[in-house]
Amino acid sequence: xxxxxxxxxxxxxxxxxxxxxxxxxxxxxxxxxxxxxxxxxxxxxxxxxxxxxxxxxxxxxxxxxxxxxxxxxxxxxxxxxxxxxxxxxxxxxxxxxxxxxxxxxxxxxxxxxxxxxxxxxxxxxxxxxxxxxxxxxxxxxxxxxxxxxxxxxxxxxxxxxxxxxxxxxxxxxxxxxxxxxxxxxxxxxxxxxxxxxxxxxxxxxxxxxxxxxxxxxxxxxxxxxxxxxxxxxxxxxxxxxxxxxxxxxxxxxxxxxxxxxxxxxxxxxxxxxxxxxxxxxxxxxxxxxxxxxxxxxxxxxxxxxxxxxxxxxxxxxxxxxxxxxxxxxxxxxxxxxxxxxxxxxxxxxxxxxxxxxxxxxxxxxxxxxxxxxxxxxxxxxxxxxxxxxxxxxxxxxxxxxxxxxxxxxxxxxxxxxxxxxxxxxxxxxxxxxxxxxxxxxxxxxxxxxxxxxxxxxxxxxxxxxxxxxxxxxxxxxxxxxxxxxxxxxxxxxxxxxxxxxxxxx
Numbered sequence: 001x002x003x004x005x006x007x008x009x010x011x012x013x014x015x016x017x018x019x020x021x022x023x024x025x026x027x028x029x030x031x032x033x034x035x036x037x038x039x040x041x042x043x044x045x046x047x048x049x050x051x052x053x054x055x056x057x058x059x060x061x062x063x064x065x066x067x068x069x070x071x072x073x074x075x076x077x078x079x080x081x082x083x084x085x086x087x088x089x090x091x092x093x094x095x096x097x098x099x100x101x102x103x104x105x106x107x108x109x110x111x112x113x114x115x116x117x118x119x120x121x122x123x124x125x126x127x128x129x130x131x132x133x134x135x136x137x138x139x140x141x142x143x144x145x146x147x148x149x150x151x152x153x154x155x156x157x158x159x160x161x162x163x164x165x166x167x168x169x170x171x172x173x174x175x176x177x178x179x180x181x182x183x184x185x186x187x188x189x190x191x192x193x194x195x196x197x198x199x200x201x202x203x204x205x206x207x208x209x210x211x212x213x214x215x216x217x218x219x220x221x222x223x224x225x226x227x228x229x230x231x232x233x234x235x236x237x238x239x240x241x242x243x244x245x246x247x248x249x250x251x252x253x254x255x256x257x258x259x260x261x262x263x264x265x266x267x268x269x270x271x272x273x274x275x276x277x278x279x280x281x282x283x284x285x286x287x288x289x290x291x292x293x294x295x296x297x298x299x300x301x302x303x304x305x306x307x308x309x310x311x312x313x314x315x316x317x318x319x320x321x322x323x324x325x326x327x328x329x330x331x332x333x334x335x336x337x338x339x340x341x342x343x344x345x346x347x348x349x350x351x352x353x354x355x356x357x358x359x360x361x362x363x364x365x366x367x368x369x370x371x372x373x374x375x376x377x378x379x380x381x382x383x384x385x386x387x388x389x390x391x392x393x394x395x396x397x398x399x400x401x402x403x404x405x406x407x408x409x410x411x412x413x414x415x416x417x418x419x420x421x422x423x424x425x426x427x428x429x430x431x432x433x434x435x436x437x438x439x440x441x442x443x444x445x446x447x448x449x450x451x452x453x454x455x456x457x458x459x460x461x462x463x464x465x466x467x468x469x470x471x472x473x474x475x476x477x478x479x480x481x482x483x484x485x486x487x488x489x490x491x492x493x494x495x496x497x498x499x500x501x502x503x504x505x
Contacts (some may be wrong), residue, residue, distance in 0.1 A: 054278030061281035065258035081243035117150035152209035184213025252393035258415035280413035283359035297443035362417035379439035396427035
């Protein structure tokens with residue numbers, strides 16, 4: 001098949017359905033490894049909750065939250081600038097110098113961070129409040145957990161750069177296979193450490209970094225010809241100038257995503273704080289499956305969005321993508337919210353975990369607005385005006401911080417969950433407002449309001465009758481049908497639905 005001139009392609013643009021199918025296909029390719037990883041991590045929850053207490057699980061979650069922000073800081077501007085600078089020039093010598101510079105920079109940063117964490121492990125353990133009783137054995141001490149997390153931090157920073165090479169080479173299959181291989185090593189090692197050797201939280205953290213380390217060294221051997229002793233300070237400074245401002249937005253988002261763990265630990269007292277943190281962590285793990293789906297979408301979305309040359313077609317596609325993505329997200333949020341009691345009882349093997357179900361609805365609906373945020377943000381990228389990103393993220397983070405101060409002392413983990421929901425609502429609204437100022441898109445706000453109101457009503461009914469499993473099934477399945485009399489569907493969508501369901505005219 002020969003390539004058509006661009007003018008002819010513009011005359012016969014792809015249909016919206018074909019565009020959405022292509023977007024879905026790329027999302028699946030990029031997300032398959034992550035989806036399997038998250039699915040298995042959820043399936044591992046019964047194992048974890050059978051061998052660790054809510055307090056211990058709270059300690060793990062707190063350390064993972066610290067590591068998340070440390071990864072952002074240690075990867076620095078290179079995290080955001082590598083892909084952009086890779087495509088500035090096609091010269092192989094330039095690209096090899098770029099790869100080597102980033103490799104050694106991140107190796108140095110991560111090694112320094114790991115060494116500092118190990119040297120001050122006891123102090124960090126005390127500051128975070130993850131220390132165990134004084135006579136605990138070494139493997140269960142807070143110090144050993146900090147040391148294990150420091151090694152995991154080093155492994156994650158360097159492993160991420162190895163997989164980033166697959167992204168710039170546009171080898172999505174290799175990217176996913178590396179993720180799957182990591183999971184294949186991590187899961188059995190973690191099971192052995194937790195179940196066979198009874199290492200508890202130490203075994204969970206150690207199992208995670210063991211798999212990442214194994215895959216990192218495999219990829220290091222695979223990439224040995226591309227790596228070498230070469231370092232360009234001028235190039236690194238240019239990358240940091242580009243990427244550090246974006247790092248500020250990532251840190252602000254971290255406050256929204258993980259800051260509540262620290263506030264639960266500091267605003268509540270003693271073992272009750274860790275107990276609440278463990279329950280909240282389980283609720284977050286349950287809803288994180290939604291986040292991962294949208295993260296996979298986020299990887300595929302920019303390339304798809306920017307590939308549409310015609311501005312009118314691009315705006316039309318953006319409008320429908322926002323509506324459909326939030327529809328799917330809201331439907332998933334209904335299901336997670338209504339089935340939360342049974343999911344938590346299955347995954348949380350001990351009764352101490354079961355109150356986590358009450359936090360699931362707010363966290364699930366936070367993911368709905370996160371999905372909307374992903375879509376509306378693309379408009380600013382299309383016109384290359386992204387300076388407002390950190391402002392929107394900071395506004396949401398400040399709101400989240402203030403609400404946590406107010407709600408956590410009174411409502412514990414439930415207050416943290418609703419503070420997260422409020423922050424994501426504001427994040428999407430502020431980002432959409434700014435994007436509309438510089439790149440107006442006729443989003444279908446009326447339809448979005450209808451799908452959100454219908455989802456909220458069904459969730460509210462289900463919450464009133466939390467222990468009726470048939471009702472949970474019925475309300476979840478009723479969602480798309482409830483939207484019909486509300487006038488949500490367009491005529492073309494109604495015609496498609498009639499082919500599948502006997503709908504009234």
